[in-house]
Amino acid sequence: MLVGHCQTTPHVPAGARLGGIEALARCQAEDKGYAMSVADLRMEYARAGLTEEHIDPDPIRQFGIWFTEAQEAGLPEPNAMTVASASREGVPSARIVLLKGFDERGFVFYTNYDSQKGRELTDNPRAALTFYWAALERQVRVSGTVNMVSREESQRYFDSRPLGSRLGASLSRQSEVIPDRSVLEAEFARLQAAHVDGDVPLPSFWGGYRVAPSSIEFWQGRLSRLHDRLRYARQPDNTWRIERLSP
Numbered sequence: 499m500l501v502g503h504c505q506t507t508p509h510v511p512a513g514a515r516l517g518g519i520e521a522l523a524r525c526q527a528e529d530k531g532y533a534m535s536v537a538d539l540r541m542e543y544a545r546a547g548l549t550e551e552h553i554d555p556d557p558i559r560q561f562g563i564w565f566t567e568a569q570e571a572g573l574p575e576p577n578a579m580t581v582a583s584a585s586r587e588g589v590p591s592a593r594i595v596l597l598k599g600f601d602e603r604g605f606v607f608y609t610n611y612d613s614q615k616g617r618e619l620t621d622n623p624r625a626a627l628t629f630y631w632a633a634l635e636r637q638v639r640v641s642g643t644v645n646m647v648s649r650e651e652s653q654r655y656f657d658s659r660p661l662g663s664r665l666g667a668s669l670s671r672q673s674e675v676i677p678d679r680s681v682l683e684a685e686f687a688r689l690q691a692a693h694v695d696g697d698v699p700l701p702s703f704w705g706g707y708r709v710a711p712s713s714i715e716f717w718q719g720r721l722s723r724l725h726d727r728l729r730y731a732r733q734p735d736n737t738w739r740i741e742r743l744s745p
């Protein structure tokens with residue numbers, strides 16, 4: 499949301515506009531008559547606290563409580579999360595995907611097994627997940643080992659997706675360089691014609707990953723940067739130890 503004279507004007511070509519946060523900072527600064535940089539953007543977090551007495555002893559149940567609250571708050575795509583992977587050499591990469599299920603076994607997302615993340619997770623089956631629910635001033639960090647879900651589970655989820663998503667997943671050689679967009683559109687039209695019955699087979703290169711957590715941290719923003727951080731660490735006997743971390 500921009501304020502005062504800086505409200506988005508339709509005659510400005512999109513390419514000439516500043517991107518989101520930078521535009522907001524610049525425009526607010528102009529409205530207030532002083533120069534403001536991105537470095538000056540900050541806010542105080544005062545909505546809630548997170549204490550050892552009130553947190554659930556089980557991190558998956560605690561995640562469920564926060565996830566439900568994120569849904570009930572009407573946040574857009576509360577299941578969007580950053581997935582960080584790393585190559586065999588330890589070079590990291592991160593991207594957003596959608597969480598499609600969670601239970602005591604871990605956190606599930608679906609993707610192309612031959613994509614960059616797919617290749618990295620094959621070579622180095624460890625991942626970190628981060629959720630950020632800004633309006634609730636909350637972050638959740640998960641770290642653990644990664645396994646493919648069963649073909650049956652991938653099949654069930656694939657079959658539940660809209661036809662367009664199934665066709666898109668079937669044609670995309672995710673993360674590969676392509677000459678232009680027309681390649682995708684032509685292939686989409688070809689597949690659509692080939693599957694008028696809506697029966698699209700699960701591609702061999704597509705399916706789910708489950709991140710089995712070894713640690714899960716819940717972060718609640720607090721005043722003066724004295725944030726609450728409670729981390730569950732999995733013990734060898736599969737129970738969870740809860741530790742408070744300095745903000």
Ligand SMILES: Cc1cc2nc3c(=O)[nH]c(=O)nc-3n(C[C@H](O)[C@H](O)[C@H](O)COP(=O)(O)O)c2cc1C
Nearest residue numbers: 578593594595596608609610613614615616672673
């Ligand atoms: C909100 C959002 C949701 C996304 N969900 C998924 C998803 O569930 N699975 C997926 O493979 N890519 C998803 N993407 C695209 C990924 O961010 C990424 O571009 C793609 O998976 C290729 O990543 P890679 O080259 O690192 O493998 C999503 C992107 C956004 C912005």
